[in-house]
Amino acid sequence: MRRWLLTAILMTAAILGTLFVGCQQLFTTSLGKALARTSIPLPSNLTDAQAADLAAQAKANQDATLANALVANLVARIGTPSAATAGLQASAATAAVVASGLGSNLYALIADPSNVDLTALLATIQAGGSPNVVTALSYLDPAAGGLTAAQAAAAGIGPTDYAIAAFVIAASVLPPGDPSTLSGAALTTFQATPEFTLAKNLLTLATATPGPGTDLLNTLKSNFSL
Numbered sequence: 001m002r003r004w005l006l007t008a009i010l011m012t013a014a015i016l017g018t019l020f021v022g023c024q025q026l027f028t029t030s031l032g033k034a035l036a037r038t039s040i041p042l043p044s045n046l047t048d049a050q051a052a053d054l055a056a057q058a059k060a061n062q063d064a065t066l067a068n069a070l071v072a073n074l075v076a077r078i079g080t081p082s083a084a085t086a087g088l089q090a091s092a093a094t095a096a097v098v099a100s101g102l103g104s105n106l107y108a109l110i111a112d113p114s115n116v117d118l119t120a121l122l123a124t125i126q127a128g129g130s131p132n133v134v135t136a137l138s139y140l141d142p143a144a145g146g147l148t149a150a151q152a153a154a155a156g157i158g159p160t161d162y163a164i165a166a167f168v169i170a171a172s173v174l175p176p177g178d179p180s181t182l183s184g185a186a187l188t189t190f191q192a193t194p195e196f197t198l199a200k201n202l203l204t205l206a207t208a209t210p211g212p213g214t215d216l217l218n219t220l221k222s223n224f225s226l
Contacts, residue, residue, distance in 0.1 A: 048087030090155035
């Protein structure tokens with residue numbers, strides 16, 4: 001039962017295109033690079049546009065240092081998500097996908113998704129799924145007070161982002177080991193967590209958002225009775 005979350009996202013990530021957005025110039029390039037190099041604290045009063053610019057830079061450069069700094073900054077500032085913080089939520093979620101490190105790890109393993117060391121992969125993903133990252137990724141679920149589909153699309157968030165978010169969030173509450181062997185009370189406990197429900201919601205959003213790989217993910221969900 002648990003292999004659906006790992007194998008489905010592994011295979012889907014290989015098909016889904018990376019949807020990088022162009023960098024804006026609201027912050028100077030030199031400032032963006034300095035933030036990435038030194039991981040200096042970000043201003044606590046970033047505007048929506050400034051946060052979006054930094055998130056775009058982190059995504060375009062796959063800069064985990066900048067992404068983590070931005071995620072921590074925005075999660076602390078957002079508190080309880082609301083319509084007024086939608087712009088910041090979009091930037092936080094975009095940065096969180098980068099901060100998790102999941103994309104590059106998946107692509108490195110995708111040559112043979114049927115022969116992945118699931119125990120090692122889970123450990124790697126859990127290492128990148130900090131509480132701040134998990135919180136920021138939860139902003140992608142409108143059922144949890146997060147972004148609407150229109151807001152997410154406007155921010156350049158697509159199927160890959162939803163799929164990665166689902167995997168990171170689910171992994172955050174899985175016990176160490178091979179998740180495909182989870183059974184009995186451990187499986188029941190996992191399926192009863194809010195994170196499990198959130199992950200399923202995000203996988204549904206991944207298939208509902210038009211893009212390459214949608215048919216594959218729908219088939220995999222059907223195969224696993226999801």
